[in-house]
Amino acid sequence: MKALEELVGILARLPGIGRKSAARIAFHILKSDDQYAALLAERIGALKNQVRFCSTCGSYTEEDPCPVCSSPVRDKTVICVVEQAQDVMTIEASREYRGVYHVLGALLSPLDGVGPEALKLDRLLDRVRDQAVSEVVIATNPTVEGDTTALYLKKVLEGSNARVTRLATGIPVGGDLEYADRLTLARSFRGRVPL
Numbered sequence: 001m002k003a004l005e006e007l008v009g010i011l012a013r014l015p016g017i018g019r020k021s022a023a024r025i026a027f028h029i030l031k032s033d034d035q036y037a038a039l040l041a042e043r044i045g046a047l048k049n050q051v052r053f054c055s056t057c058g059s060y061t062e063e064d065p066c067p068v069c070s071s072p073v074r075d076k077t078v079i080c081v082v083e084q085a086q087d088v089m090t091i092e093a094s095r096e097y098r099g100v101y102h103v104l105g106a107l108l109s110p111l112d113g114v115g116p117e118a119l120k121l122d123r124l125l126d127r128v129r130d131q132a133v134s135e136v137v138i139a140t141n142p143t144v145e146g147d148t149t150a151l152y153l154k155k156v157l158e159g160s161n162a163r164v165t166r167l168a169t170g171i172p173v174g175g176d177l178e179y180a181d182r183l184t185l186a187r188s189f190r191g192r193v194p195l
């Protein structure tokens, strides 16, 4: 059955889904009513059509600029720098942070050949300069790549008026922002330290 095999092949490429789980999902879709299968296909298509990147901060959004960038109550003089667009949603869920964001899109990893040109730094530097930013909070994961990137950003921002801070306690070393619980993340925002 070519259609089934092809679907299993595609599903197995999802993170955390092995071939066995992929087959289980495919059979589940096959057994469910036509409406569900059509809705699933439609939603997946809509996700890619409707969600794009904010041209200011780089986070996921349906309107450009995103609700955070266009909000009159968010503090535009504080920029939180994260690795991935989904990190913005994680931090927003903690409800602790009232500034704006900047998504790097990658972390420095010299061993893997990822240099500074992979990071979207020009836009960050423009924003720091044009919006009289007073603080840049670096919220990259506490991994080797996250730390290397934080130190590099600190160096790049040296000539600006912004002080550079980093999320401090709470996030385990080698951990991932995505898996930090809301309270832990809120506490690390309050306890951020100068870099």
Ligand SMILES: [Zn+2]
Residues within 6 Å of the ligand: 054, 055, 056, 057, 058, 059, 065, 066, 067, 068, 069, 070
């Ligand atoms: Zn934005």
